[in-house]
Amino acid sequence: MIYTVTFNPSLDYVVDVKTFKTGQVNRTEQEKMFPGGKGINVSIVLNHLGLKSTAWGFLAGFTGEEISKRLDEEGVNTDFIQVEKGISRINVKLRSTEETEINGQGPMIRSTDIEKLYAKLDTLKTGDVLVLAGSIPDVMPQSIYMDIMKYLEGKDVMIAVDATRELLANVLPLHPFLIKPNNHELGQLFGVTISSKEDVKKYAAKLQEQGARNVLVSMAGDGAVLLTEEGKAFESEAPEGKVKNSVGAGDSMVAGFLAGYLKNKDYAQAFKMGVCTGSASAFSEELATKEEVEQLLKNHAFPF
Template identity: 60%
Template sequence: MIYTVTFNPSLDYIVKVDDLALGAVNRVSSEVIMAGGKGINVSIVLKNLGHESRALGFLAGFTGDEIARQLEERGVACDFIRVKEGMSRINVKIASQQETEVNGMGPDIESSDVEALFDRLDALAAGDILIISGSVPAALPQDIYERILARLEGRGVDIVVDATRDLLHNVLAYRPFLIKPNNHELGDIFGVELSRREEVVPYAKMLQERGARNVLVSMAGEGAVLVGEDGSVIMSESPRGQVVNSVGAGDSMVAGFVAGYLEGDGSFERAFRMGLCTGSASAFSLELATRDDVEALLAASA
């Protein structure tokens, strides 16, 4: 079974404004309200690709009710902890000349809520996949990533981590199955600027030396690079298309990689191609990638 964890889910209000003007009334040309948060995005895309997952995390208030409703409507299994105080956040994403985001705060999470999450994670067993992604809200212990990986160590659970800076670096000792920094996040770890695919490889290998089994580096229009635990290095430019909304593209790449890995019986080549095309399919649409979108890009890039 695949599980995702979203520490700070949201309702994402995604709008397109043809020419955003600050300090003025702006009219949207398109809009969509959808359940968001990195792990939730992964679960939605996995379902779109035909793979079941169980979404874990914290929900609160009327916004939490709507998040759960949307996920259940999409057929995503939910097992969230209901938090008593506050409400799940609302994030506004504006697509215009540049992409602009205004993100909400989220609810107050108590230690008993964290223990309830740990109880759910204790049910995971060998062969399960756990995907943990996104920032940690101030209401949570900042070492929660490490605590989760330590708790599951030696259980045969393949753990995917999509996080930045210390959140990512501090879990490497637990040998996560996959990590997915982008090129900027990877460069931040080592204090360098990485803009070309070939430049990424030695630094991805350094993260392997520190514990990561597989390192997938997303690079927006430049494509992506995978350094696999079997010694393989796979890289490619992105499929061609018009970027409409990049929100969720990285999460979609994670979902596509996991789906491709499972469908290809552990083939890193299949996982990489599927991940790259799934991330691109989401970027080329206001909503998250569908199976048809991904298959079309796979066929075009074959």
């Protein structure tokens, strides 16, 4: 079974305003609302690809109820922890001549709430997959990803981590099955600017030396690179298409990679699936569908 954890889910309210001006009333040309959060995105895309997962995390208030309702409508299994104080956040994404984001804070997560999450972790079995993705609310210990992985040591659970800076660096000695930084996040870890695939390979190899088993690096329009625990390196240019919305593309790549790997345990096929799933989301206003992914797999020429 696959489980995803989103510590700070959101309702993403996306509005288009032709020419936004401060200090006056602005009218939207288009508006949409989605359940948001990196782990939630992974669960939605996995569901689109025909793989069931269960979304874990913390919800609160009327916004939490709406997130849960929308995921139910998507057909995503959920088992969230209900938090008493506060509300799940609303993130406003304003698209105009410039893009602006206003992200909410989220609810007050207590130690007793975190204990409930650990009780869920106790149910994981050998061969299960756990996806830890996204940022951590300020009210939670910033070591939580590392703490969870230490807690699960010896359980033979495949853990994928999609996080930045210390959240990612701290888990490397615990040998996560998969990490997926983008090239900018990879550069931040080493204090360098990374723009070429050769640079990506060089620094991704350093993350393997620190303990990561497989390193998948997204490079937006420049494609992606995968270094596997088998000592192989795969790279690809990005499929051709018009980018409509980059939000969720990286999460979709994680979902596609896992879906591809779990099908036949083949890293080359997993990489192809990850690249095409991430691109399919970028080329759509919403998250990738199975049909969109299959079309890119058919049309994109990989160099291997």
